Structures are given as C-alpha cells and as structure tokens.
Amino acid sequence: MSEEKKAYAEAAYVNPQENKSAPAAVTDTHEKSDGEGAGRGKTQGVLPGILGKQLRAAYGELLNSPVPDRFNDLIQKLQQRETAATTATDSRDEEESK
C-alpha cells in the first residue's frame, strides 16, 4: 500500500498532468486503513464482527489456494472427448481442431 502511494506520489511529481487519479487513489488508501481500525460491523450485515471477518479470511485463504493440476487435466479431457464426438458426428466442423 505505502509503496503504491509512494509510486503515485513520484509519478505525480514527475508528471502532474497525467495523474489526475493519484490524489483519489491516495485518499482511498487512507480511507481503507481508517475503516479497518474503526469500522467493525460495517461490513456484510449477515455476519458482522470478528467472527464474520475470520470466516471470510479463512474462506479467502481457501479461494486463493492454487487449483491442483487434476482439474486442468479434467477440463482438457472433457474438451477432447467432446471434440472427438463433434468431429465424429459432423466431420465438416473443423472449428474445434485446437
């Protein structure tokens, strides 16, 4: 965050014309950190407070964990099988040939 801010500041210094968005971005950052300190319960109404925050953090961690290769392989296999089926029934359809 602070690096981003610095980068914005530097960019603004070098070329103030092109960085209309810089002040807004900096304000954003301020607002965010303020909100984190004070704003409990103002996030999702369903699960306010620490429990909700923890749950979303835990879930976020799961969301961001890398997808195992088996799923790429699976999708590829499904796609190939389908392509094979399509070419078998409609030999003119070359759209799907990779």
Add this chain to the structure above:
Amino acid sequence: MSRAHDGKLRDDLVAAIPNMRAFAISLCGNRDRADDLVQEALVKAWHHLESFEEGTNLKAWLFTILRNAYFSELRKTKREVADSEGQLAAKLSVPAEQLGHLDLVDLSHALAKLPADQREALILVGAEGFSYEDAANISGCAVGTVKSRVNRARSRLNELMTAVPAGHPDAGETPAPESPPRRTRTA
C-alpha cells in the same frame, strides 16, 4: 446455443473452480474428499450445460450440483458408518499445518462441529456472499430455513470460539476490546 457461447460458459465454469473447491473443503473439511466432490460436480455440470438456464447464476447452479453430491454421499456414509455428522467432520477436518494461522485453525475446528446444514448455510451466506434467496435455492429449502440455520450456526460458533480450553493462558478474564489474534472472540 452457439459454439462461441458454449465456450464462454465453459470458461465461466473453469473460473468457478476455486469457489467450488473452497465451498467443498468448508463443507467436508477434507481436501482430497473435497476435490473428488468438485470433480464429480464438474463432470456432471459439463454434461448438463444445456440444462443451465442462461442469464441465471452459474455459480449458484454449480454449487447446487456440488452440495447435492456432498449430501447424497453423506447420507450413504451415514448409513455405513454410524457416526454423528459433527464427529465425522471433526475427524476429517483439515490438519493444522495446512492452515498456518491459528485463528483459522480454531475456526475450522469450530466449523466442523456444526451440523452440515448449518455449516452449509453459514458458508453460502457468510463467506461466499450469496443472498438468502440464492442460498435457499442452492440448498433446496425455504428462505426462513436458511436464516434460522445461519443464526443457529452463528451463535453456536460464538460459543465454540469463546470457549477457551482450560489451562490456556487466556482462560479466565478476557476483556480486550481490541481483541488481538488468538484471544477469546466475541462477535
């Protein structure tokens, strides 16, 4: 349905895989089992894409397939293994090393102690951010049922997470309004 559109739908399906995994892991508490469930759901979804109603929520549709796979498997397992849902989930819960953050470990243990229907409702609404209506559609129950499941899950979780094991340095008084990590939580 045009080919191009099919392709887009398939891309969306692939893009939903991380969500499906997160949901499945949260539901069954075991990564390998979760990935098997996701795979099963993906194959089913892929072969029934034509039954997906365009313009509706694809993620909700996928989650429906996934949770149905989970619950039907659960019913089978239950018949074989006479084990209460909570115990089963606790046994299968994610090993601590896989989570890194102690708070999250506590949370996952607490989640594992919830009945599956409450856990599902809590994750759909509280973590995935579905509306009560979408969650009700996914779980095949009334909106009111989802709401009460979420409420029960929330109060049970609060109980579980505030119960500090005896002998823990934090046992006893825990005022701490700032609530630093690893202290007793109040929501």
